[in-house]
Amino acid sequence: MTVMPxxxxxxxxxxxxxxxxxxxxxxxxxxxxxxAWGPYLGVLTVSASAVLGVLLLIEMMGLPTEDRTITQVAxxxxxxxxxxxxxxxxxxxxxxxFILLITIVGSLIHIYSLGYMAHDPDKRKFFGYLNLFVxxxxxxxxxxxYLLLYVGWEGVGVASYLLIGxxxxxxxxxxxxxxxxxxxxxxxxxxxxxxxxxxVTFGSVTFSDVFGSATxxxxxxxxxxxxxxxxxxxxxxxQFPLQAWLLDAMxxxxxxxxxxHAATMVTAGVYxxxxxxxxxxNAEIAAMAVIIVALITIFMGAIIGSAKDDIKKALAGSTMSxxxxxxxxxxxxxxxxxxxxxxxxxxxxxxxxxxxGAGSVMHGMNDNVNMRRYGALRSVMxxxxxxxxxxxxxxxxxxxxxxxxxxDEIIHAAFERGWFIGGAAVLAAGITGFYMTRMVAMTFFGxxxxxxxxxxxxxxxxxxxxxxxxxxxxxxxxxALLFWGDIEAWLEPxxxxxxxxxxxxxxxxxxxxxAFVIVGSIIGWITYARREVPxxxxxxxxxxxxxxxxxxxDAVNHALVVAxxxxxxxxxxxxxxxxxxxxxxxxxxxxxxxxxxxxxxxSGFIRSYALSMVGGAVLVLLALxxxxx
Amino acid sequence: xxxxxxxxxxTLLFSIGAIGVLVRRNAIIVFMSVxxxxxAANLVFVAFAxxxxxxxxxxxxxxxxxxxxAEVVVGLAIIVQVFRTRQSASIDEPNLLKY
Amino acid sequence: MSIDGELIVFxxxxxxxxxxxxxxxxxxxxxxxxxxIAMVMINLAILYIANSxxxxxxxxxxxxxxxxxxxxxxxxxxxxxxxxxxxIETIRGQRLFGILFGVALAVLLIGGIGSAMxxxxxxxxxxxxxxxxxxxxxxxxxxxxxYLFAFQATAALLITAGLGAVILTxxxxxxxKATQKELSVARFMVGAGHPGNKPNxxxxxxxxxxxxxxxxPDGSLALDSVPxxxxxxxxxxxxDHRVVSTVVELVESEDQN
Numbered sequence: 006m007t008v009m010p011x012x013x014x015x016x017x018x019x020x021x022x023x024x025x026x027x028x029x030x031x032x033x034x035x036x037x038x039x040x041a042w043g044p045y046l047g048v049l050t051v052s053a054s055a056v057l058g059v060l061l062l063i064e065m066m067g068l069p070t071e072d073r074t075i076t077q078v079a080x081x082x083x084x085x086x087x088x089x090x091x092x093x094x095x096x097x098x099x100x101x102x103f104i105l106l107i108t109i110v111g112s113l114i115h116i117y118s119l120g121y122m123a124h125d126p127d128k129r130k131f132f133g134y135l136n137l138f139v140x141x142x143x144x145x146x147x148x149x150x151y152l153l154l155y156v157g158w159e160g161v162g163v164a165s166y167l168l169i170g171x172x173x174x175x176x177x178x179x180x181x182x183x184x185x186x187x188x189x190x191x192x193x194x195x196x197x198x199x200x201x202x203x204x205v206t207f208g209s210v211t212f213s214d215v216f217g218s219a220t221x222x223x224x225x226x227x228x229x230x231x232x233x234x235x236x237x238x239x240x241x242x243x244q245f246p247l248q249a250w251l252l253d254a255m256x257x258x259x260x261x262x263x264x265x266h267a268a269t270m271v272t273a274g275v276y277x278x279x280x281x282x283x284x285x286x287n288a289e290i291a292a293m294a295v296i297i298v299a300l301i302t303i304f305m306g307a308i309i310g311s312a313k314d315d316i317k318k319a320l321a322g323s324t325m326s327x328x329x330x331x332x333x334x335x336x337x338x339x340x341x342x343x344x345x346x347x348x349x350x351x352x353x354x355x356x357x358x359x360x361x362g363a364g365s366v367m368h369g370m371n372d373n374v375n376m377r378r379y380g381a382l383r384s385v386m387x388x389x390x391x392x393x394x395x396x397x398x399x400x401x402x403x404x405x406x407x408x409x410x411x412x413d414e415i416i417h418a419a420f421e422r423g424w425f426i427g428g429a430a431v432l433a434a435g436i437t438g439f440y441m442t443r444m445v446a447m448t449f450f451g452x453x454x455x456x457x458x459x460x461x462x463x464x465x466x467x468x469x470x471x472x473x474x475x476x477x478x479x480x481x482x483x484x485a486l487l488f489w490g491d492i493e494a495w496l497e498p499x500x501x502x503x504x505x506x507x508x509x510x511x512x513x514x515x516x517x518x519x520a521f522v523i524v525g526s527i528i529g530w531i532t533y534a535r536r537e538v539p540x541x542x543x544x545x546x547x548x549x550x551x552x553x554x555x556x557x558x559d560a561v562n563h564a565l566v567v568a569x570x571x572x573x574x575x576x577x578x579x580x581x582x583x584x585x586x587x588x589x590x591x592x593x594x595x596x597x598x599x600x601x602x603x604x605x606x607x608s609g610f611i612r613s614y615a616l617s618m619v620g621g622a623v624l625v626l627l628a629l630x631x632x633x634x
Numbered sequence: 635x636x637x638x639x640x641x642x643x644x645t646l647l648f649s650i651g652a653i654g655v656l657v658r659r660n661a662i663i664v665f666m667s668v669x670x671x672x673x674a675a676n677l678v679f680v681a682f683a684x685x686x687x688x689x690x691x692x693x694x695x696x697x698x699x700x701x702x703x704a705e706v707v708v709g710l711a712i713i714v715q716v717f718r719t720r721q722s723a724s725i726d727e728p729n730l731l732k733y
Numbered sequence: 734m735s736i737d738g739e740l741i742v743f744x745x746x747x748x749x750x751x752x753x754x755x756x757x758x759x760x761x762x763x764x765x766x767x768x769x770i771a772m773v774m775i776n777l778a779i780l781y782i783a784n785s786x787x788x789x790x791x792x793x794x795x796x797x798x799x800x801x802x803x804x805x806x807x808x809x810x811x812x813x814x815x816x817x818x819x820x821i822e823t824i825r826g827q828r829l830f831g832i833l834f835g836v837a838l839a840v841l842l843i844g845g846i847g848s849a850m851x852x853x854x855x856x857x858x859x860x861x862x863x864x865x866x867x868x869x870x871x872x873x874x875x876x877x878x879x880y881l882f883a884f885q886a887t888a889a890l891l892i893t894a895g896l897g898a899v900i901l902t903x904x905x906x907x908x909x910k911a912t913q914k915e916l917s918v919a920r921f922m923v924g925a926g927h928p929g930n931k932p933n934x935x936x937x938x939x940x941x942x943x944x945x946x947x948x949x950p951d952g953s954l955a956l957d958s959v960p961x962x963x964x965x966x967x968x969x970x971x972x973d974h975r976v977v978s979t980v981v982e983l984v985e986s987e988d989q990n
């Protein structure tokens with residue numbers, strides 16, 4: 006695989022990042038003057054990047070497979086001695102699919118936000134931050150070295166913080182933004198340590214150099230790098246143990262949840278591990294760690310999502326679980342990389358559609374998020390209902406919707422590894438069916454449980470058109486990518502693809518999965534559509550109560566990190582106030598006290614002074630005499 | 635006789651003068667004790683002039699006398715002034731430099 | 734140590750000067766202290782002469798004892814001849830430490846100088862005095878050649894000191910000075926007391942001491958004529974001469990009988 010320089014249309018690849026970045030700069034620096042036309046500029050920049058992305062895809066499809074890695078150096082950034090890092094972009098098959106996902110889903114969400122944030126006085130700032138996010142995410146996927154990737158990594162973290170805490174006057178939103186940023190930071194430590202380790206081992210952090218000489222490093226070093234990258238990915242993708250921030254991040258506006266916490270930012274971790282596939286291929290232990298983290302998160306997300314009454318938090322739990330699936334696939338190695346990316350793309354589309362649909366429901370129900378107050382909305386909000394159902398069928402994996410194709414490939418790859426992992430994946434698929442059916446039943450079916458001042462209505466066209474487009478994507482994207490786009494062949498040159506035999510034929514696994522999904526959906530239907538849904542949440546069994554508390558994730562974080570840190574801070578304050586200040590003030594007090602005592606020797610009497618003079622003379626004479634002796 | 639005995643005598647007179655300065659409270663008697671100390675110093679100079687065989691000691695003693703006279707003039711003037719304002723000749727009287 | 738004249742002079746004059754010094758420090762009345770220190774200075778002058786410094790000895794007597802001590806006595810007159818310290822020491826520890834330090838000073842100095850000057854030769858001033866034909870000429874030679882600057886400086890110092898004394902003791906005239914006419918008018922005003930001099934003490938055939946008062950025309954004693962110190966000390970000192978004369982005559986007549 007040769008690395009080609011950027012020529013022709015590809016020389017414009019820097020525009021992909023520059024356009025939204027310029028949009029963000031203009032919107033944020035011109036201030037209130039751009040309030041009128043700002044949002045439209047925001048939509049325009051991202052849409053232009055989307056169009057450019059499609060054109061670049063067409064160009065790339067025209068190139069032979071070996072020539073599809075194109076590099077453009079924008080600026081020579083760091084050159085210290087042996088270490089040099091360029092501001093350089095790399096366009097290959099992997100980054101191409103990400104660019105399309107980010108820009109197309111991003112522009113749809115920008116258009117949706119025109120309607121959703123129409124009444125918000127700060128909407129210009131919102132679009133500025135959204136543009137900033139898109140620019141940073143594109144930088145992340147287009148970087149050709151880990152350091153530039155880290156810049157994009159940090160950029161999306163900052164944008165996520167700004168957008169979660171967009172309604173900064175709400176204390177809960179500000180706290181959630183801080184929580185997200187701080188937990189992300191813990192993961193970022195992993196990434197920076199990995200970069201340092203890479204520099205020490207390989208002397209460079211460019212992808213081509215690292216992957217080229219990966220086999221020469223010891224397995225221990227590669228395992229360390231792999232585990233550190235896993236830490237970073239867990240932070241950014243809300244995997245166990247750094248998952249606590251994702252549910253709180255729903256404090257942000259719904260378009261933010263759709264774009265950042267469903268489609269793009271949370272998938273950055275998957276991208277990182279997929280991109281570093283060479284490292285994981287040579288470090289068994291790190292790959293196993295990825296699988297373990299993924300399995301834990303799949304179940305955690307599913308169980309939490311089953312007990313939440315807040316529609317956005319339920320969808321967040323679902324996101325956590327689905328990303329767990331993607332992490333499981335990348336952990337499985339070359340048998341799963343391709344399907345992880347495939348599921349990432351389909352999930353990006355249908356989860357964005359689900360979130361935007363939830364936003365449309367909230368918009369119609371006066372921004373009420375409590376599903377216990379919904380019910381029988383299918384006749385009132387028809388377009389929302391239909392697009393939501395499309396996303397629902399996609400996520401639970403009913404053929405021929407898009408999620409079926411990608412998720413079943415992952416389950417099949419899991420079974421290629423072993424019964425346990427495969428069985429766990431199938432069981433989680435069943436739970437997915439349960440909680441998604443619960444959500445749909447509580448929202449659109451059953452009896453009306455509306456509040457007295459609720460007048461649900463369909464959303465305006467500027468919001469429903471993106472919903473329709475994403476609904477179509479949820480339906481057809483899977484088939485399109487698999488059959489027409491041949492995603493396995495497309496991605497194989499970058500991430501590698503292997504296939505191992507399985508005991509049972511493929512159709513058997515499909516059947517088992519569908520069986521579990523349907524059973525789960527029926528249980529959810531009976532519980533929530535047939536029976537009365539109480540308006541007050543019932544006490545529930547121990548699992549329900551634990552799930553409502555995010556499986557005590559916050560409590561664990563508090564006990565392990567927050568409480569000791571608070572204690573340490575208090576101890577330091579005590580130390581500073583008492584001991585350090587005490588020392589300083591004490592020495593001042595001692596000086597004051599001493600001088601107060603010594604002051605008394607100034608009696609004003611001439612004879613006392615004369616006495617001390619004579620005393621001094623006697624002492625000097627004594628010294629002189631003693632020296633002579 | 636050994637001229638060192640003059641030195642011993644002068645030392646003794648000097649110490650007695652010092653004790654006088656420290657113990658007496660009347661300003662004029664303190665001043666007189668200072669004069670006594672100056673005289674003792676003069677005796678030392680003269681004795682050393684004799685011991686060393688040149689007249690430098692006597693010359694210095696002469697100058698000491700001149701300076702002592704000037705000092706007495708000014709000192710007594712001050713005592714008189716203080717006495718006029720405070721009606722007291724005690725040397726403990728001016729104690730405004732106390733803390 | 735040979736017993737020669739110088740030793741005897743030293744013992745006498747030295748002893749007297751130590752006694753004088755102690756007396757100066759220990760006497761209660763200020764005038765007594767002044768007299769004691771005059772005694773010390775004269776003894777020191779004798780010792781100067783014994784050390785072949787006749788000029789200095791004379792200067793000591795003339796200038797120091799004659800002028801400086803007289804100055805002291807004048808000031809004592811202004812301040813109060815009777816002024817004396819109370820024996821109570823107001824500053825705590827002053828007396829104890831003062832004496833202690835003074836004794837320590839003496840001991841250390843004598844011990845230190847004594848050990849330092851174990852064998853110092855005694856050259857004597859015969860040659861130095863003869864060099865210019867006399868002690869005065871020798872000192873003059875030194876003053877006007879080697880120590881000329883010191884000489885000029887001390888001259889300036891003396892002038893400054895004199896000027897300073899004049900300024901320091903200057904009394905500002907707050908009100909116009911009373912003229913002689915005003916003074917005599919005040920003296921003769923009603924209620925001003927006796928306009929003229931006070932009467933002198935009585936001078937009688939047998940008694941003319943200061944404590945015998947004059948007799949007023951009506952036969953009573955004029956206590957004003959007895960000087961203040963006598964009058965205020967003790968009333969029994971005032972003697973009525975008539976009573977004394979009568980008693981003397983009675984005694985004499987008894988003696989004759």
